[in-house]
Amino acid sequence: MKLKKEIKSVVFIGSGNVATHLSVALHKMGMPILQIYSPNIEHARLLARKTESSAIHDLSEINPEADLYLISIPDDKIIKVIDELKPFSGIAAHTSGIVEMKVLEKFENFGVFYPLQTFSKNRPVDITTVPFCIEGNSEDTQNTLFDLAKKLSRSVQYINSVDRKQIHLAAVFVNNFPNHLYAAAENLLKEKNISFEILLPLLQETAAKMQDLKPEEAQTGPARRNDLNTIKTHSAMLKNHPELLEIYQLFSHQILKKYHDKL
Amino acid sequence: MKLKKEIKSVVFIGSGNVATHLSVALHKMGMPILQIYSPNIEHARLLARKTESSAIHDLSEINPEADLYLISIPDDKIIKVIDELKPFSGIAAHTSGIVEMKVLEKFENFGVFYPLQTFSKNRPVDITTVPFCIEGNSEDTQNTLFDLAKKLSRSVQYINSVDRKQIHLAAVFVNNFPNHLYAAAENLLKEKNISFEILLPLLQETAAKMQDLKPEEAQTGPARRNDLNTIKTHSAMLKNHPELLEIYQLFSHQILKKYHDKL
Numbered sequence: 001m002k003l004k005k006e007i008k009s010v011v012f013i014g015s016g017n018v019a020t021h022l023s024v025a026l027h028k029m030g031m032p033i034l035q036i037y038s039p040n041i042e043h044a045r046l047l048a049r050k051t052e053s054s055a056i057h058d059l060s061e062i063n064p065e066a067d068l069y070l071i072s073i074p075d076d077k078i079i080k081v082i083d084e085l086k087p088f089s090g091i092a093a094h095t096s097g098i099v100e101m102k103v104l105e106k107f108e109n110f111g112v113f114y115p116l117q118t119f120s121k122n123r124p125v126d127i128t129t130v131p132f133c134i135e136g137n138s139e140d141t142q143n144t145l146f147d148l149a150k151k152l153s154r155s156v157q158y159i160n161s162v163d164r165k166q167i168h169l170a171a172v173f174v175n176n177f178p179n180h181l182y183a184a185a186e187n188l189l190k191e192k193n194i195s196f197e198i199l200l201p202l203l204q205e206t207a208a209k210m211q212d213l214k215p216e217e218a219q220t221g222p223a224r225r226n227d228l229n230t231i232k233t234h235s236a237m238l239k240n241h242p243e244l245l246e247i248y249q250l251f252s253h254q255i256l257k258k259y260h261d262k263l
Numbered sequence: 264m265k266l267k268k269e270i271k272s273v274v275f276i277g278s279g280n281v282a283t284h285l286s287v288a289l290h291k292m293g294m295p296i297l298q299i300y301s302p303n304i305e306h307a308r309l310l311a312r313k314t315e316s317s318a319i320h321d322l323s324e325i326n327p328e329a330d331l332y333l334i335s336i337p338d339d340k341i342i343k344v345i346d347e348l349k350p351f352s353g354i355a356a357h358t359s360g361i362v363e364m365k366v367l368e369k370f371e372n373f374g375v376f377y378p379l380q381t382f383s384k385n386r387p388v389d390i391t392t393v394p395f396c397i398e399g400n401s402e403d404t405q406n407t408l409f410d411l412a413k414k415l416s417r418s419v420q421y422i423n424s425v426d427r428k429q430i431h432l433a434a435v436f437v438n439n440f441p442n443h444l445y446a447a448a449e450n451l452l453k454e455k456n457i458s459f460e461i462l463l464p465l466l467q468e469t470a471a472k473m474q475d476l477k478p479e480e481a482q483t484g485p486a487r488r489n490d491l492n493t494i495k496t497h498s499a500m501l502k503n504h505p506e507l508l509e510i511y512q513l514f515s516h517q518i519l520k521k522y523h524d525k526l
Contacts (some may be wrong), residue, residue, distance in 0.1 A: 076492060098493055117465055118483060123475055125468065131461045157461070166455050167462075169497050170448040173507075174466040176484030177514045178441040183478035185433040192429045198394045198420070199430075200473055202380050203437040205388065207470035210463055212386050215446035220381060221439030229339060230361055234432050243517055244436075250513060251440045254506055 005140060007067045007091070007148045011035045012051075013059075013081060014072035015043040017119040018095050020050075022072065025127040025152055027051040034063050064088040068148070070113060075099050082106065091141055097168030100161045101135050111136035111145045114164060115153075118175055127152050133159035133167065184244050223255035268403060270330045270354070270411045274298045275314075276322075276344060277335035278306040280382040281358050283313075285335065288390040288415055290314040297326050327351040331411070333376060338362050345369065354404055360431030363424045364398050374399035374408045377427060378416075381438055390415050396422035396430065447507050486518035 010031060012023045015038040027033050033053040038044035044055035056062065062069070064086065071078060071094040078099050085092070092107040097114050104110035112135040119125055132149035134156060136142025142158060149156040159167065182203065186196045209218050222230035231252050238245040273294060275286045278301040290296050296316040301307035307318035319325065325332070327349065334341060334357040341362050348355070355370040360377050367373035375398040382388055395412035397419060399405030405421060412419040422430065445466065449459045472481050485493035494515050501508040 074488070074490075076490060098496065116461060118468055118472070120472060120476060120481065123472060129464050131464060155461075155464075159457075163455050163457060165496075165500065166451055167457060169500055170451040170462060171465055172484055172497065172511070173444045173448040173451070174462050175469045176482070176487065176518070177444050177510070178466075178469055179478055179482050179484075180514055180518055181436045181440050181444075182473060183482065185436040186478050188429055188433040188436070192426050194422075194426060194430060196473075196477075198379060198418075199433060199437050201392050201394060201418075202434055203441075203473060204470045205381055206438045206441055207467045209381070209383060209386060210445060210459075210466060213383060214459075215442055215449050218381075218383065219439070219442050219446065221435055221442075224439065225337070227337075227339060233361065233428075234435065237428065237432055246513060247440070247517075248435070250509060251443055254510075255439070255443055 005067070005144045007144060008032065009034050009066045010068045010070055011037070011062055011066040012047070012053075012070050012072060013037045013062075013085075014070075015040075015047045016072065016074075017121060018115065019070070019072035020047055020121075021119045021125055021127065022070065022095065022115065022152075023047060023051045023053075027053075029151055031151075034066050035061075037062060059084045060086075062086075064090075066090055068093065070095060079103055091136075091144060093145060097133075097171065098165055100165075101137065102161070105137070109137060109141045111141050112161070112164065113145055113149065114159075116167065116171065128154055131155040131157065133157060133164050135160055135164065181247070184247065187241075188244070219255065219259070221255070223252040224259055226256065226260045268330070268407045270407060271295065272297050272329050273331045273333055274300070274325055274329040275310070275316075275333050275335060276300045276325075276348075277333075278303075278310045279335065279337075280384060281378065282333070282335035283310055283384075284382045284388055284390065285333065285358070285378065285415075286310060286314045286316075290316075292414055294414075297329050298324075300325060322347045323349075325349075327353075329353055331356065333358060342366055354399075354407060356408060360396075360434065361428055363428075364400065365424070368400070372400060372404045374404050375424070375427065376408055376412065377422075379430065379434060391417055394418040394420065396420060396427050398423055398427065444510070447510065451504070451507070482518065482522070484518070486515040487522055489519065489523045 011034050012019050015036055023033050033051040035054045035056050036044045036048045037056050041057040048055035067090045069092045075096050091109040092104050093111040093113045095113050101112050114133040115130045117130040130153050132153050134146045136145050274297050275282050286296050296314040298317045298319050299307045299311045300319050304320040311318035330353045332355045338359050354372040355367050356374040356376045358376050364375050377396040378393045380393040393416050395416050397409045399408050
């Protein structure tokens with residue numbers, strides 16, 4: 001029986017928010033980060049300093065002795081970078097939610113190391129609660145990546161490329177789109193010189209509730225209770241905000257239809 | 264100078280989620296709750312037991328010695344209940360976000376006591392963080408209601424009826440509509456037998472971020488970074504979900520337009 005391989009050194013390809021949070025977390029738990037690559041050497045240097053590693057901006061300088069290349073760059077740049085990388089004996093993995101694992105098949109060992117979280121520049125994230133979606137081209141590779149993720153987080157799962165794509169799509173509905181709604185609310189308050197802060201406890205309880213309730217049990221509001229008067233009042237209030245009105249009417253329509261089979 | 268009046272007893276008209284959370288919180292801080300009214304006497308009894316008060320289901324039985332009637336019932340039933348109430352010397356206030364204060368003008372002292380939060384049956388809420396929007400027909404009434412709210416919460420503001428209506432509308436955009444998006448995401452995961460739990464850390468961080476970032480700074484996702492390939496892939500994945508596709512396309516369109524002046 002072949003022994004399961006353990007990752008003992010990592011090279012990061014990328015220096016954005018995901019690369020930053022992952023490399024700093026790995027560095028903190030004692031994992032040697034050999035190099036940080038970025039086409040912008042200043043970006044690479046900034047993160048290299050935080051992780052006691054070397055900054056490079058030329059892919060040909062990547063250390064082939066590393067156990068793991070973690071490719072953490074914008075989705076549309078992954079293919080091109082893989083093209084330029086040379087085969088090596090370690091594992092090559094990307095951190096994307098949507099890119100299929102098989103784009104890495106020129107490597108002997110390859111996989112996916114996808115942290116399902118939104119990372120911001122100056123906001124710490126508790127990495128131990130971040131769900132990691134792991135995929136590998138072989139059982140060995142998969143187990144090796146799983147074990148590495150387990151050192152960072154309590155929440156690690158094997159997820160294939162098809163399911164990961166679906167999770168990534170669902171993530172847009174709980175992250176990017178609610179955020180757009182928050183911006184809409186902020187605009188409505190700004191109009192009356194009311195600080196957005198007044199909404200924060202409600203906004204956060206709406207999310208926190210999901211720990212105890214299913215979204216359908218938690219649904220409230222004018223459309224949920226079939227309160228057509230309020231919907232009319234709100235719609236009139238939005239007459240100078242055509243984009244917000246469009247959102248308001250689409251959502252009210254869908255909620256009325258779902259819970260009251262109306263419209 | 265007339266002395267500011269202090270509320271020393273309350274009657275609740277209503278026994279739903281808002282009435283429950285408010286009456287229990289007031290009872291806990293030692294405020295005598297004289298009566299709980301509900302047209303359904305069983306509902307009134309349930310809450311009366313929790314607040315050591317009397318249950319009534321006939322508005323004519325309301326104790327006119329109370330310092331405050333708190334009308335906490337569905338918006339569309341408020342006018343009718345006010346019609347049936349007799350004038351008294353205390354303050355009559357409702358807890359609605361959208362109903363104007365002046366519907367209470369048959370009383371000598373009247374106002375609004377609006378807690379801006381979503382209350383669920385079996386989920387405790389930290390009342391000390393709930394923003395209260397206070398309005399009163401006179402400075403005395405306003406101050407009296409303000410002082411009462413201050414005993415419950417650190418976050419109390421005078422808000423007039425016009426601004427309160429706008430806050431209530433904005434609240435729909437950070438509470439009811441995100442919740443509808445959560446339901447959409449849950450459906451997408453259910454299709455692949457993936458538990459909704461995997462999204463909770465992301466969903467909650469999306470809300471938590473608002474403490475540090477403005478919504479427009481926090482906006483991320485395919486449309487924000489003008490990633491038309493991913494939008495195309497996601498749209499294709501939604502071909503059997505026409506309602507989710509409609510949401511996806513509307514939001515992507517609006518985000519592209521806002522940040523890239525596209526489409």
